[in-house]
Amino acid sequence: MASPEFPPRTRFGGIIAVWVIAVVVALAIGVFAEPEWRGAWLPVGLGVCFFAAFAVQLASGRSQGFIMRVSLSVLGAMVVMGLLGAGFALAELFAG
Template sequence: MSTPDLAPRRTFGGIVAVWVLAALAGVAIGLFAPAEWRAQWISVALGGCIIAAFAVQLWYGRSQAFIQRMALSSLGALVVLGVITAGFALAELAAL
């Protein structure tokens, strides 16, 4: 039987860290990847963000609300990458 943490670590920082990782990956892909390969690289970046979310949430060592933290991390990364991809798509359309 384990004892409860007296002052548990805050878990929201780990969620936001995955979102920041997604933003950095999305911008790097948008700047450096050719336009015809961006969708594939965005999928790879999302997979990497999900693996990073698992690593961060397991590092916290708390089992309470693990599924909710993983869902927030993954869904947030998906939204961030989607917004960045939409921005680059609109910029490409405007350039035509």
């Protein structure tokens, strides 16, 4: 008896999951970090997203396109965190 074939997993689910992690990390940094330390904590948050991208893509179990998926995950996380960081910087500039 042959085992049933599973449908292929989506390729973009893991990429978007890392972007969501980036949003959560950037918002946590923006809310909990002191304004003068936000710039120092954002690269640490990007490092968390980097390791999360590797973990998510390794968990997917697909070797084809691994480097492309990890790079898209990290690049998207960098853009998301940069935009949120710029938003917090502008909010601090106009609030103070």
